[in-house]
Amino acid sequence: MRIYDADSDRTLGSIELFLTHTDIEELIDVLRGLQTDDVGSRVQMVEPAPVEPEYARDITLSLYDEGEAPAEWSERDAEVVLEDR
Numbered sequence: 833m834r835i836y837d838a839d840s841d842r843t844l845g846s847i848e849l850f851l852t853h854t855d856i857e858e859l860i861d862v863l864r865g866l867q868t869d870d871v872g873s874r875v876q877m878v879e880p881a882p883v884e885p886e887y888a889r890d891i892t893l894s895l896y897d898e899g900e901a902p903a904e905w906s907e908r909d910a911e912v913v914l915e916d917r
Contacts, residue, residue, distance in 0.1 A: 836912045843916050859891075866895055872902030 835844040851859070862875050869875075878890040894909070896902060901910035911917060 834912050834916055841908075843912060862893060866893055869895055871895055871897050871900075872904055 835847055836842075837844055858877060862877055866873060866875050872895065874892060874894045876890055876892045879888050894905075896913050899914070901913050905913075
């Protein structure tokens with residue numbers, strides 16, 4: 833598992849997610865779908881109706897095999913999964 837903050841362009845050691853029951857159901861559905869996809873697939877969960885649109889939250893989930901980066905990914909994404917930096 834890698835946790836990457838694109839805004840600061842750095843990997844993180846941990847994050848906290850605060851979820852509603854609806855959020856959990858959506859995350860489970862998204863993860864189940866991703867589990868059946870090909871390596872390199874990506875899905876994005878976006879907050880459906882944020883209170884303030886400029887602070888909308890989204891989570892991008894990407895599927896990879898340990899020690900490998902899909903060829904179609906950017907160089908930066910490959911660094912994140914291969915070097916965790």
